[in-house]
Every structure is written in C-alpha cells, then in structure tokens.
Amino acid sequence: MRYNTLDKRNYKIPVSSIHYTALAEMTFVKDTYMKKQKISDAVIHRLPRYYRYLDDLYHKGVLRISSSSLGNKMDITASQIRQDLSCFGEFGQQGYGYNVAELRAEIGHILGIDYGHRLIIVGAGHLGHALLQNFDFAKAGFHVDSAFDISPALIGKTVGSITIRSMDELDAYVAQYRPDVAVLTVPQSVAQPLASRLIDMGIRGFWNFTNVELSADGEDVFFEDIHFVDTLLTLSYRISRT
C-alpha cells in the first residue's frame, strides 16, 4: 500500500525496503543514484502539528479524513498537506483520503516517537522541577532517565520516580547510560560550558530553556530552544499595534 516515488519515471518501490532514516534524506534520480532531498524547516515544523491533530482525531474515534477536511480544521490548504506528506511517502488513497490511525502512526514514526529516546534533566530548579512533575515526556516518546542539580538541598530528593543526582555524577552517568537528549534548565551563565561538556560526552540533542543560543562547532548537534522572552516579546509586539 505505502510506496514512495523514486525517480522521474515514477518507478516505485515499497517504502519498507528502505531504512526509514535514509528515506527522508534521499530520493532517486533517473539514473537510480541517490541524491539528498532536503526537507525544509517549514515542513518539519508542521509535522508535530499534524501529529497533534491526527492524535486528537484518533482519540475521538475518527477513522478517516481527507486532506481538505484536515486542512479546514488546521486552517491550512489541502495542497499544503498533500505536498508536505509527499516528502515522506504516499499515505493516502484516492477517493478515500487518509486512514487516521495509519497516518498518525506514520507521522509519529517520522518524528521518531517510537524510537525510545532517553533524556536527562540538567538543572532541577523550579522549571526543571515543573517539567519533572507535570510534563508528559512519554507523549513525545521520551523517557526521563535522571535529573541533576548542584544544590545540596535538591540532591537526593525524589520527584515522581526520579531521584535528583549531584552534578558531580553527571560525567560518569552520561558515559555509562548515554542518554540521547539533555534538557537544559540551568542558569544562563553556565549553559554554554555545560552544553560543550555534554557534547564532548556524546550528547547530540538539547532542549534548551536558557535564553542563550548555544553553539557546537562543526558537530552534528541539534538545539531546540524555548526562548520564553522572545515569544513574550512577539506577543507584546502584536498587542501594541491595534
């Protein structure tokens, strides 16, 4: 059922025969050689939103949906949905639309939700604490391995099922358990040196809650920044001119 268009002559091979990671990065050209097909940031940033809407439909028991009715709900064009999805494969059926459960699973898979990523929380102050208490990491397919802080008042404390460890144990812990992602809920001043240290230890993903932009020279590292101030300023801009 699921096929992927591979070259200009529309020669198709089953998606299942290609490793998924590779799929998003390549497309075949006429001579059947591979060539990188970059997925634009605009598309990538829409994927979680697609997932959110499909997950909602799924839990409401909706079985199928067309690009046009999904577009209505999401306030985007049906064309955009079909164009976006076509970056990753063919998930629909003419005359029918998309099977909600199937498309939800496919997009979840593209997002890596079923990969079993593990993360650590570095900085267990109010914000780190709030994430530990409230945030449903499993919803994004993540498992919280451990949390770290320098404060003696916090070390040893248990939040949910997680016991806060001393920062002194960080290096040994990362070396042994090799988490995929570090959540940075530390003061700004220590963010970059800490990130550099974690990168050296092999961590390649950062969920960065500090208000600084982090850098990793040359390495294959990804930062996802939550810039609270920036979003609040955007809101300030909008309400200031009406």
Added chain:
Amino acid sequence: MRYNTLDKRNYKIPVSSIHYTALAEMTFVKDTYMKKQKISDAVIHRLPRYYRYLDDLYHKGVLRISSSSLGNKMDITASQIRQDLSCFGEFGQQGYGYNVAELRAEIGHILGIDYGHRLIIVGAGHLGHALLQNFDFAKAGFHVDSAFDISPALIGKTVGSITIRSMDELDAYVAQYRPDVAVLTVPQSVAQPLASRLIDMGIRGFWNFTNVELSADGEDVFFEDIHFVDTLLTLSYRISRT
C-alpha cells in the same frame, strides 16, 4: 536623522511625526493615501532575536555595529537585517552603521517593551509557580499584576511579591484592573472555556502554555503558544535521522 520612505517617489518625512503604532501598519502610495503594508511573520519573529543580540552588545559596551558584522554574529545576511529594519524606518548611517544603544531602543520600542504591559498568571501550579519565581517578566517589559488558582492549598500563598488569588475573584479583578495579557498555565481541559471567558472580559493577549490551539471567533485577539510537545518532537525528528 531618522526618516521613513513613504511613496514611490521617495518623498520622506521624519518618523517622529507619525505615531509609532501606525507606522508599522501603513505606507504612503503615490497619491499620498495610506495603505497597509503588512509586516511578515518572518520579520516579526526575528525582531526579538535582534533585540536580544543588540541588548547583549549594549551591555558589553559596544557603541556601534554594521549590518554585516551583526549578520556574522547572528548567522544571517546583512541584506536581511537591512531589509527587515527598513520595514520600520531608517535607523543607520551610511559609512558608520548603527548606533547600538539607539537601535536597541528603537527595536525595543517597536516590540512594545516600553509600553508598560500588565499581565496576570492563571494557574499557579508547578509551571505557573516556576514562571513567578524565575522568569524576568520585566526583561520583556511586562509587569505581573496577580496570579490565580482554584486550589485552596495555593490561594493566599505569596510567591515573590505576588499573592495567589482565588479563581472566584478573576472576573472582578479583570473588570477592575484590565490587564493586557493572561498567561495560561492551566490544565488543557479548561484552557478554551477560560480563554473565551477572558476574551469576553476584554483580554486580547494570551501566553498559552497548554498544548491546545485556542480560538477567538472574529475578535482581535493574539495567542502566543508555547507548545512544549511540538518542540520536543522536532528535536526527536532531528536526532532520529543521523
């Protein structure tokens, strides 16, 4: 010194003679009538980042900067910076560049940082609490007026200088003090009805930490969403394919 190009013939009038709010929304056309010149979302979302970099330079004591050196720091083109700024006026000087303090102040002004916006925090659970404790609202030009919760365990408690009020007092409070923005740190299930209620009471800006998209039918209301799950899924996507 600061002028704004107003029509196709490059007739210029001093920026100071136009009310700032209006400036971003209009441009003159040949017949000198006003016409809306929409500032694109792409530009708007870069403004806080410009502010952040300029604020940093300012605090480091840097007096002037050219678009090309700022572009180097920010990893964008000098063209883009000049193009973006030209939406709002002329802030530089040929052969010199931009005065850091002046440009910082101008962009701050465009963002409404000096407007004196007031906000309330609705939901004083872990996340609301963390924001009250840690977040420097003043940095974005906001003042926290009050916080609200339904939990008897929280009502009456003081966090920093803010005493948490009962949700029962919300309507009367908003009617009397008319805050500009509401921070929504409440459970998903109550987010939309609560937002609708606050919109009815005249609130037009929402800093939304719930994972649902809110709607305001027809009204002139702005939502700035912090979708934690979405950003974490974006990170998941990126680390899953390398």
Added chain:
DNA sequence: TAGATTGTTAATCGATTAACAATC
C-alpha cells in the same frame, strides 16, 4: 460505475539575497 480524492507537476506568490547609487 461515478464521485471523490490522491500525488504530482506547473503556476504563483512571497521571502531572501545581491547589487548599487546615495552619502556619511
């Protein structure tokens, strides 16, 4: 089957980058 809806190609629209005259 006929109607609906896909995936994809082509057309359009908008955003980014380059180039350059103006001028500090």
Added chain:
DNA sequence: TAGATTGTTAATCGATTAACAATC
C-alpha cells in the same frame, strides 16, 4: 577626501497554492 556602509531596487530562490491526470 576616500572608504565604508546604508536603504532600496532588482534578481533569485524557495515555499505555497492551483490544477489535473490517475485511480480507488
């Protein structure tokens, strides 16, 4: 002054939308 750098117009690039043959 000469060099540097702006603001702006033009060129390019990329993203969105429209259109439609394929087909369930």
